Amino acid sequence: MGAQDLNFLSLASLLVFLIPIIYFNTRLKLVINKTLITSIIRMCVQLGFVGVYLEFLFKLNSPLLNSVYLLIMISIACQSIIRSCNLKFKLFFVPLFFSLLIPFVVILFFFNAVVVRIDNLFEAKYLIPIGGMLLGNSLRSIIIGLSNFYAGIQKDEKVYLYSVSLFNNRMQALKPYFLQSFSAAIAPIIASMATIGLVSLPGMMTGQILGGSIPAVAIKYQIAIMFSIFYIEYFSTMLAVIFSLKVGFNELDVLNQDIFVANE
């Protein structure tokens, strides 16, 4: 049993609700119509492509190809995080790539090997959608963590440097900025775990139920996914800050001002 297929016409029927939205935006002089339409077109085109190449990946089910696909996903996630944090791509890409890759690989393979217990750990059907879901969810926390950390020190540079002189230890001086940004980064997932099921029914569960799974199975998967998302957010945010220190600060512990992309 699977979800009923949607034909293109019925999918397109959802555009009907865009008409009043565009009308209201125009009347209210809310200048978002162009961005809105661009985003909708991008969403449809990107998902259309995903549909095509996922079918291709599922059909081939090649461990090498699946792994390359995951690495590309991580690279795109890094690019998106760095852009959102207003940091320089060429400086932060490598540290960020490894801070995502390490927890991602450990948790993803643990999920597949120990939790789901599939024989082929590179099975496209599990590796790609679950990998994508874990990665997509961890973006938010790394963005919050990394941007709060560097923006906090930049704003508070005199206090940070004074702490370096008093503590004579960079890690001690960095500690309050790390704690503040790290708690802000993981607060949303902790809040989300506390309200899941009451306020929201998560996408994975909905998808599984529509795909024919019984709610009990869908819920078990959802719990496993929530654990995994939390672990990846926790470790990747922590590693993102730690791995980026080498590029973020000069050898005398002073914040490198050229890590930030200048605001236009």
Added chain:
Amino acid sequence: MNNIPEPVNNHAPKSQTMIKFESVCLSLQGKEILTNFDLTILKNEKVLIQGKSGIGKTTLFKLLLGFGTIDKGKVIFNGCKISKAHITGIREQIFYLSQDIDLRDGIINNLINEILKANSISYKNDKLNELLTFLDLNIGILEQNVKDLSGGERQRVGLLICFLLDRPVWLFDEPTSALDDVMKKKIVDFILDQEKTIIIISHDSVWKKNRNIKIERWE
């Protein structure tokens, strides 16, 4: 003062050079701050630097602590160049009291304990009480948040940390600006009486009244 941390070369004679700026050039945002600047400060010497704002007095302190880099020349501290290899050992010997006493926020007692622990320094409560009395600070101030302190209290808490850390070199940027005259005199006499290398940036005339101090006037 007890437990004075020894400088790198503890067998050096008293006239040894502690701080040396040699032909230092520095520009910031296109503005020349220091041009072929030379300055030598001997061990245990007390130097008062005076001059108008914006001519690079505070920059000297920042360079010594490794918070800025020079374009040309040399900055030597106790025989060591300011560099990655020596910076921890150098900062370990310098106490810097910044103009705004940029302490991070938190309960003062916790902050002091964290700073002393990070520097592997233990102290007896008697010493703390003695210093609090000397600085005319109530013991209750230790339970306050840094952000709730007045300017004068902030300066005295900064000095309290300085005396507890007891590092051999003190860099003071306007350390008495928010103190009353009686307290100013008491603190200036106490500071200049210490066996320390001390550089003071101050517009306060009270420093000049002491004979132990060498005055560097910058135009």
